Amino acid sequence: xxxxxSFGAFVDxxxxxxxxxxxxxxxxxxxxxxxxDWESADRAARRISPLVAGPWRRLAEEAxxxxxxxxxxxxxxxxxxxxxxxxxxxxEKLENEVFSLGLFSxxxxxxxxxxxxxxxxxxxxxxxxxxxxxxxxLIALLExxxxxxxxxxxxSHCRDGHDGHFAIGAQxxxxxxxxxxxxxxxxxxxxxGDGWRIFGQKFFCSATHADYAVITARPRGxxxxxxxxxxxxxNQSSKRRNGFTIDRLKWKMGTVExxxxxITLNGARAWQVGPIDRGVANVTGIVLTTxxxxxxxxxxxxxxxxxxxxRLYADFRTAFGQPIGHYPLVIGQLQTLARRAHETLxxxxxxxxxxxxxxxxxxxxxxxxEPENLRRRAFRVRELVMLQxxxxxxxxxxxxxxxxxxxxxxxxxxxxxxxxxLFRDSAINELWEGPRxxxxxxxHRDLQRAAHFYPAAAFVQDLLAGAPSTVIxxxxxxxxxxxxxxxxxxxxxxxxxxxxxxxQWAHVLMHAYQAQALREVETKKGFQTAKx
Ligand SMILES: Cc1cc2nc3c(=O)[nH]c(=O)nc-3n(C[C@H](O)[C@H](O)[C@H](O)COP(=O)(O)OP(=O)(O)OC[C@H]3O[C@@H](n4cnc5c(N)ncnc54)[C@H](O)[C@@H]3O)c2cc1C
Numbered sequence: 001x002x003x004x005x006s007f008g009a010f011v012d013x014x015x016x017x018x019x020x021x022x023x024x025x026x027x028x029x030x031x032x033x034x035x036x037d038w039e040s041a042d043r044a045a046r047r048i049s050p051l052v053a054g055p056w057r058r059l060a061e062e063a064x065x066x067x068x069x070x071x072x073x074x075x076x077x078x079x080x081x082x083x084x085x086x087x088x089x090x091x092e093k094l095e096n097e098v099f100s101l102g103l104f105s106x107x108x109x110x111x112x113x114x115x116x117x118x119x120x121x122x123x124x125x126x127x128x129x130x131x132x133x134x135x136x137x138l139i140a141l142l143e144x145x146x147x148x149x150x151x152x153x154x155x156s157h158c159r160d161g162h163d164g165h166f167a168i169g170a171q172x173x174x175x176x177x178x179x180x181x182x183x184x185x186x187x188x189x190x191x192x193g194d195g196w197r198i199f200g201q202k203f204f205c206s207a208t209h210a211d212y213a214v215i216t217a218r219p220r221g222x223x224x225x226x227x228x229x230x231x232x233x234x235n236q237s238s239k240r241r242n243g244f245t246i247d248r249l250k251w252k253m254g255t256v257e258x259x260x261x262x263i264t265l266n267g268a269r270a271w272q273v274g275p276i277d278r279g280v281a282n283v284t285g286i287v288l289t290t291x292x293x294x295x296x297x298x299x300x301x302x303x304x305x306x307x308x309x310x311r312l313y314a315d316f317r318t319a320f321g322q323p324i325g326h327y328p329l330v331i332g333q334l335q336t337l338a339r340r341a342h343e344t345l346x347x348x349x350x351x352x353x354x355x356x357x358x359x360x361x362x363x364x365x366x367x368x369x370e371p372e373n374l375r376r377r378a379f380r381v382r383e384l385v386m387l388q389x390x391x392x393x394x395x396x397x398x399x400x401x402x403x404x405x406x407x408x409x410x411x412x413x414x415x416x417x418x419x420x421x422l423f424r425d426s427a428i429n430e431l432w433e434g435p436r437x438x439x440x441x442x443x444h445r446d447l448q449r450a451a452h453f454y455p456a457a458a459f460v461q462d463l464l465a466g467a468p469s470t471v472i473x474x475x476x477x478x479x480x481x482x483x484x485x486x487x488x489x490x491x492x493x494x495x496x497x498x499x500x501x502x503x504q505w506a507h508v509l510m511h512a513y514q515a516q517a518l519r520e521v522e523t524k525k526g527f528q529t530a531k532x
Contacts, residue, residue, distance in 0.1 A: 010316040014309055014417075015057075019122055020049035020115075024528050025342050026304065032521045033349035034111040041111035045119065048101075052119045056094055057418075060126035063090040063257050064414070064421050070127070070209075070259040072246050082239050083246040085209040085259050091127045098128050099166040104139050104159050110356055114349070117294070121301035124418060125255040125425045131168045131207040133294045133433075137287035138169030138214050138229065140362060144286060145274040148194075154212050154229055154271075170210035170232075171287060172202040172263070179204060180438040182216055182280055185225055187265060189217040196228055197243065197267040206432075208246060208261040214287055215270060216279050227279035228270035243268035254424030289362040289382065291433045292389040293355065299392035299429055300348045302422045303341035306403035309417055310334060313407055330406060337402045344392050346521055347514030351384045366449060376454050379446070380463060384513070386443055390436040391510035393429040400426050440488075440502055447483045456483040460509065467516045475512065478505050 020026060027042070034041045062068070068088040076082050098120060103113050121129055135158050142155035157167040178184050187200025198217050205213070215228050234240045244265040252260060274282045311334055314325030324330050355362070358378055366379065400423040404411030407419070414420050430436065447456045456479035464472045482505060485498040521527060 014312050018049050019053040019119055020045040029346050029349055029521050030115055033353045037109050037111035040109050041115045044112035045115045048116050049119055057123055059090040059094045060123040063088050072249055083241050104136055114352055118297055118301050121298035122305040124422045125258050127257040129298055130258050133291045134171050134207050135169040137290040140290045141286050150271050167211035170207040170213040172205045172213045172215045174204040176203040183225055185216050185218055187217040189219045189226055196270045198265045198270050201264050203262050205263050206258055206260040208259045219276055224277040225279040226276040227273045227283050229273050230268050230270035254428040286362045288433055289385050292385050295429050295433055296348045296388035296392045299396035300345040302396050302426050303344055303399040306400050306419055307338045307341045310403035310406040337399050340395055340399055343514035343518045346517035350517040355381050379450055379454055386439040387506055387510045390439045391507055396426040444488050456480050464512055471512050475509050
């Protein structure tokens with residue numbers, strides 16, 4: 001009788017897992033790439049994992065219900081315009097607990113931060129991932145450019161906390177006429193005393209509940225774009241917005257727990273960050289590069305979780321008298337999904353390790369005047385971050401879709417597993433922080449600009465060091481051909497063909513890099529494979 005059927009055994013096992021302690025591949029990848037930091041990172045992961053997989057997972061799931069969507073309260077009962085964001089208490093609790101970890105504080109070692117972020121991202125957006133990413137970008141920017149009491153105070157509030165409260169950052173770049181084309185921003189910055197006032201509209205403002213935002217605007221009368229930081233309220237205790245209104249919240253397909261607003265700035269007070277004519281270079285080279293690195297990490301996190309749950313389900317569910325996980329078609333699909341998830345994970349950790357080794361961290365543009373070998377290393381990291389962002393975010397939707405199909409019809413049920421939510425969130429990862437075409441165009445331009453100190457073929461050879469020459473050689477040769485094409489901006493047949501080849505090359509190159517990153521771990525003595 002069908003009515004005796006129960007999913008209980010599967011649900012109990014899935015919800016009882018410890019996402020770090022039960023994942024031998026994750027542990028080994030961390031051990032390999034974290035180097036001397038491994039012990040503290042391992043301890044941090046073991047401490048946080050039961051929380052992430054237990055109470056935080058449940059909060060994220062409750063907050064994902066349709067009736068929990070954020071909304072904006074424009075006026076209070078006294079007719080005051082307040083534009084307050086109302087979010088469910090589950091999100092506020094999760095946010096308090098996650099941000100009070102002080103993940104970006106100087107006392108948190110980099111690998112402890114990374115592994116905790118990865119585990120947190122396994123819960124999808126949950127109105128946590130984007131605020132974390134934006135806060136990290138704001139901190140990286142201010143660590144480089146804070147030069148006055150106000151910007152130092154914002155930095156310390158975000159990084160080290162004030163009286164135990166850790167502030168949240170946002171980033172407001174995109175305008176209605178173009179998100180990719182930041183140089184075309186029309187929002188204006190007008191000098192006001194020792195600061196600036198911002199006027200204009202921003203069309204995609206996520207984490208609108210944040211305490212501070214990085215914002216791009218054109219200094220009045222200038223051809224260039226400046227970069228500024230503003231606080232969200234007039235002052236810390238005020239409920240009045242700092243010279244802007246929240247016009248509406250967007251109705252989105254993914255990251256639905258996260259408010260994304262359209263706002264109008266009408267003289268918001270802001271502080272300049274970095275040279276006034278270097279706004280685009282600094283927001284791209286520091287803020288967006290930091291965010292893009294994290295998009296790669298969260299794509300890996302989504303995949304790992306999806307594969308883990310699909311495997312469990314394949315063991316549990318029977319069809320035609322045997323567990324579906326015994327069917328060769330399912331075995332093969334799960335192996336492919338797991339391989340992609342683990343390669344993405346290893347690639348993300350390897351890029352992070354290399355980014356930590358850059359003495360000056362991320363920066364705007366292609367620097368000159370430093371030893372060639374350092375310049376090449378920085379260039380590799382810069383390109384890898386973009387390659388990973390565009391490839392891993394696409395793979396993540398593929399892996400999620402594949403994992404959902406192992407669940408059959410239950411795969412698309414929002415209250416059966418988190419996979420549909422992670423799938424919708426993954427689709428957003430493809431778009432924000434630079435969509436794929438913009439990144440591919442930038443990579444092509446970068447390879448051309450770097451050709452005098454780093455020929456494209458040599459770049460590929462270094463990137464894939466250790467991989468078989470049958471993998472490296474065709475990719476190096478193709479890189480040289482792609483770079484020889486003068487520009488991607490002419491809409492003729494030859495350029496369309498080159499653009500398609502560039503896209504294909506980027507994916508094959510990144511997959512080869514990720515495969516090599518995992519191979520490095522697997523060829524270590526004592527490596528234990530995960531099932532199946
Ligand atoms: C859920 C969500 C939240 C967001 N939150 C924020 C936020 O908090 N802050 C913020 O500033 N922005 C945010 N964005 C905006 C996001 O960064 C932009 O959507 C993105 O930059 C693309 O801009 P656009 O949507 O205007 O597309 P467009 O720039 O109009 O691009 C449309 C298409 O044209 C392609 N294209 C553009 N330029 C080129 C080129 N040179 N060569 C080839 N193809 C090109 C793009 O790849 C894309 O496929 C958010 C977006 C989403 C979906």
